Amino acid sequence: MRSLVQAAIAILVVCALLFFAAHQLESRGSAGSQDTITVFNWGEYIDPDLIDQFTEETGIKVIYETFDSNEAMKTKIEQGGSAYDVAVPSEYMVEMMIEDELLLPIDHSKLPNLKNIDPYFLDLAFDPGNQYSIPYFWGTVGIVFNPTLVEDHLTFTTWEDLWDPSLQDKVFLVDGAREVMGMGLNSLGESLNSKDEALLQQATEKLISLSPNIKAIIGDEITPLMINNEATVALTWSGQAADMMWENEDLDFAVPEEGSNLWFDNFVIPKTAGNVDGAHAFINFMLDAENSAQNNDYVGYSTPNLAAMALMDPEVIEDERFYPSEELRDKLEVYENLGLEWLGKYNEYFLEFKMSLQ
Amino acid sequence: MFNKASKGSLFPYTIWIAFFVIAPIALIVYYSMLDLNGNFTFNNYKAFFTPVYLKMTLTSFWYAFLITLFTLIIAYPTAFLLTKTKHKHLWLMLIIIPSWINLLLKTYAFIGIFGLYGPVNAFIEVFGLESKQILFTDFSFIFVSVYIFIPFMIIPIFNSLDKLNPTLVYAARDLGASSFTTFRRVIFPLTIDGVKSGIQVTFIPALSLFMITRLIAGNKVITLGTAIEQQFLVSQNWGMGSTIAVFLIIIMVVIMLLTGQKKGGRA
Incomplete structure (x- = not known):
C-alpha cells in the first residue's frame, strides 16, 4: 500500500512538472503577441x-x-x-x-x-x-503514372484510360470524396459540382465498374509507393505528382481533357x-x-x-x-461549396463506392 | 455491505463516472437524434438500416471476429508455454514491449515490410516464386491487426494461467486424465475468465479500427470506425456519426454481456 501511494505521488509530481513545463513553453510562445x-x-x-x-x-x-x-x-x-x-x-x-x-x-x-x-x-x-x-x-487533379509499367497506348489524356483492362489491380485513388466523385462525374462529361441525385448515382455506378482496377484508396502514403515503383497509376493532386516526379524521373503526369479540378x-x-x-x-x-x-x-x-x-x-x-495553358484551364472547374447536405451526399456515394471494393 | 465511510470515499468515483462515462454516452445519443441543421429527427437511425451501413456492420463484425479468433489461436498457446518457462515474467515483458511503440509507427513499418521490394517478398523470391503486392489485401489487414492485438490477449490469459493452482493439474493426471482431457476439463475452464477478458479487449477495438483499414487495407476493408471518422471529419454530419457510434456501443454492451463473468467480477 505504501509503495502504491508513493508511486501515485511520483506520477502526480511528474504530471505537475510536465504541465508546468508545457505552460512555460506556451506562454513563451504567445507572450508579447506583437513580436x-x-x-x-x-x-x-x-x-x-x-x-x-x-x-x-x-x-x-x-x-x-x-x-x-x-x-x-x-x-x-x-x-x-x-x-x-x-x-x-x-x-x-x-x-x-x-x-x-x-x-x-x-x-x-x-x-x-x-x-x-x-x-x-x-x-x-x-x-x-x-x-x-x-x-x-x-494546381489541378490528374493522373500520375509510370510509362515504363503501363501499356504504350495509355496516355491518360482521357479518364477512360483508367478503365483499361490492362490496369487490373493497379490504380490508386486519393482518399477524398470530392476528388473521386468529381473524377466519376468528369468521366461522364458532367460537372464535378453537380447537384443532381441521378447524375451522382450514375457516377457512382461508373466508379463501381472501375473497382476491379483499384488497388487501394489511400492518402499521402501514395507518394513513396509511386517513387519506389510499387504503384503504377494514381489519381492525385498536381503538386503531389511534382514531388513524386522529382524523386522518380520515370513518372509522368496528365490532366485528362474531359476536365478536372482546379484548386x-x-x-x-x-x-x-x-x-x-x-x-x-x-x-x-x-x-x-x-x-x-x-x-x-x-x-x-x-x-x-x-x-x-x-x-x-x-x-x-x-x-x-x-x-x-489558359485554354486548358478553362476546361477545369473550381470546387464550389456544395453545402453540408450535398457534401454529405457526395460522401455517402463515395462510401458506397468504397464498399464495392471488397 | 458498505458503511458510511466507504460510501463517502466512493463519491469521487461517482462524479468521475457521471462526467466521463454517462455524460458522453448521453451526448452521443442526443447528437444521434439531430440532423445537419440541428433539428430533432430519427432519420439517422433510418439511414443506418440501409444496405450500405448494414453491410458495413456485417463486414466489421466478420473482420473483428476473424481478428479475435486468430489472436486467440496464437495467444493462448503462447501464454501457456510462457508459464512453463523459467523466466516467465521476463518473456512476458519481451512480448509486451512492442506494444509500447506507437501504433501508427508499427503500421507504417508494415507498409515497408509488405511492400513489393520489402523483406517478405525478398524471402518469397528465394523460393523462386514471383513477388506480389501483399499490401492492400484482406490478408495483410488481418495479419497486422492480429499482430497489434496479440499482447493485449496474452496478458489476461497469462495471468489466469499463472494463478492456476498446479496441484489441480497434477490431481487430474493422477486420476488418469490424458494431457488433452486435463486441458479440456481442467485448465481451459479454469482460465476461461482470462480468455473472456482477452476477447473483450480485442474484439471491441477491432470493430472500430480505422487507421489500419486505410494504411494497410487501402480502404478495401471498411469498418464502422472508418465511417464514424468520415462522418465527423469530412461530412461534418455529427448526427450520423453519433448514430453509428450508438450502434457500436450497443454491440459492445452485447459482447460484454456475452463474455461477462457470471459471479460478480468485472462484467
Missing part, C-alpha cells in the same frame, strides 16, 4: 528557410503548426484556443469560413507585393475582390489572430518575388506569382503539365 505570429499551414508546404529569413528581416518570431485537412483546420479555428494569425485553406473552405464569419478582412494597402500576383488568380468567385484571401499556390490554396487571417499586422507582414513577405520563387522551388506546386515566375527556371514554368 510573434502563429502560422497554420499544410505539412511540407513552405520552405523552412523562409521562416528564418522572415524572423531575421522583421524580428517577428513564427510559431509554425500544420494540419492535414481543410476540415480539421476549420474545426481547430472554430474552437478558438490557439491564436492562429495566418492559415492556408483551399478555395471552398475560404467560402465556408467567410460564411461562418471566421475570417478578418485583409488590408490590401499593407500588401504592396500583391501586384506580383497574376490577375487571372485574383477576384475569383469564392472571394470576390480578395477581401479575405490571397492566393498562395494552385487554389490561399492565405487568410482567421478571427483568432492576435497579431494582425504581423500576419499582413508575413503574407507580404511570402508574396515577394524572390521569396516566392525560392518557396516554389521547395514546395513544387504552381505559383500564381508572375514576378516570381520571371525568376524561376523557364523549364518549370513552361511545363504544361503543371502550368496548363
Whole structure:
C-alpha cells in the first residue's frame, strides 16, 4: 500500500512538472503577441528557410503548426484556443469560413507585393475582390503514372484510360470524396459540382465498374509507393505528382481533357489572430518575388506569382503539365461549396463506392 | 455491505463516472437524434438500416471476429508455454514491449515490410516464386491487426494461467486424465475468465479500427470506425456519426454481456 501511494505521488509530481513545463513553453510562445505570429499551414508546404529569413528581416518570431485537412483546420479555428494569425485553406473552405464569419478582412494597402500576383488568380468567385484571401499556390487533379509499367497506348489524356483492362489491380485513388466523385462525374462529361441525385448515382455506378482496377484508396502514403515503383497509376493532386516526379524521373503526369479540378490554396487571417499586422507582414513577405520563387522551388506546386515566375527556371514554368495553358484551364472547374447536405451526399456515394471494393 | 465511510470515499468515483462515462454516452445519443441543421429527427437511425451501413456492420463484425479468433489461436498457446518457462515474467515483458511503440509507427513499418521490394517478398523470391503486392489485401489487414492485438490477449490469459493452482493439474493426471482431457476439463475452464477478458479487449477495438483499414487495407476493408471518422471529419454530419457510434456501443454492451463473468467480477 505504501509503495502504491508513493508511486501515485511520483506520477502526480511528474504530471505537475510536465504541465508546468508545457505552460512555460506556451506562454513563451504567445507572450508579447506583437513580436510573434502563429502560422497554420499544410505539412511540407513552405520552405523552412523562409521562416528564418522572415524572423531575421522583421524580428517577428513564427510559431509554425500544420494540419492535414481543410476540415480539421476549420474545426481547430472554430474552437478558438490557439491564436492562429495566418492559415492556408483551399478555395471552398475560404467560402465556408467567410460564411461562418471566421475570417478578418485583409488590408490590401499593407500588401504592396500583391501586384506580383497574376490577375487571372485574383477576384475569383469564392472571394470576390480578395477581401479575405490571397492566393498562395494552385494546381489541378490528374493522373500520375509510370510509362515504363503501363501499356504504350495509355496516355491518360482521357479518364477512360483508367478503365483499361490492362490496369487490373493497379490504380490508386486519393482518399477524398470530392476528388473521386468529381473524377466519376468528369468521366461522364458532367460537372464535378453537380447537384443532381441521378447524375451522382450514375457516377457512382461508373466508379463501381472501375473497382476491379483499384488497388487501394489511400492518402499521402501514395507518394513513396509511386517513387519506389510499387504503384503504377494514381489519381492525385498536381503538386503531389511534382514531388513524386522529382524523386522518380520515370513518372509522368496528365490532366485528362474531359476536365478536372482546379484548386487554389490561399492565405487568410482567421478571427483568432492576435497579431494582425504581423500576419499582413508575413503574407507580404511570402508574396515577394524572390521569396516566392525560392518557396516554389521547395514546395513544387504552381505559383500564381508572375514576378516570381520571371525568376524561376523557364523549364518549370513552361511545363504544361503543371502550368496548363489558359485554354486548358478553362476546361477545369473550381470546387464550389456544395453545402453540408450535398457534401454529405457526395460522401455517402463515395462510401458506397468504397464498399464495392471488397 | 458498505458503511458510511466507504460510501463517502466512493463519491469521487461517482462524479468521475457521471462526467466521463454517462455524460458522453448521453451526448452521443442526443447528437444521434439531430440532423445537419440541428433539428430533432430519427432519420439517422433510418439511414443506418440501409444496405450500405448494414453491410458495413456485417463486414466489421466478420473482420473483428476473424481478428479475435486468430489472436486467440496464437495467444493462448503462447501464454501457456510462457508459464512453463523459467523466466516467465521476463518473456512476458519481451512480448509486451512492442506494444509500447506507437501504433501508427508499427503500421507504417508494415507498409515497408509488405511492400513489393520489402523483406517478405525478398524471402518469397528465394523460393523462386514471383513477388506480389501483399499490401492492400484482406490478408495483410488481418495479419497486422492480429499482430497489434496479440499482447493485449496474452496478458489476461497469462495471468489466469499463472494463478492456476498446479496441484489441480497434477490431481487430474493422477486420476488418469490424458494431457488433452486435463486441458479440456481442467485448465481451459479454469482460465476461461482470462480468455473472456482477452476477447473483450480485442474484439471491441477491432470493430472500430480505422487507421489500419486505410494504411494497410487501402480502404478495401471498411469498418464502422472508418465511417464514424468520415462522418465527423469530412461530412461534418455529427448526427450520423453519433448514430453509428450508438450502434457500436450497443454491440459492445452485447459482447460484454456475452463474455461477462457470471459471479460478480468485472462484467
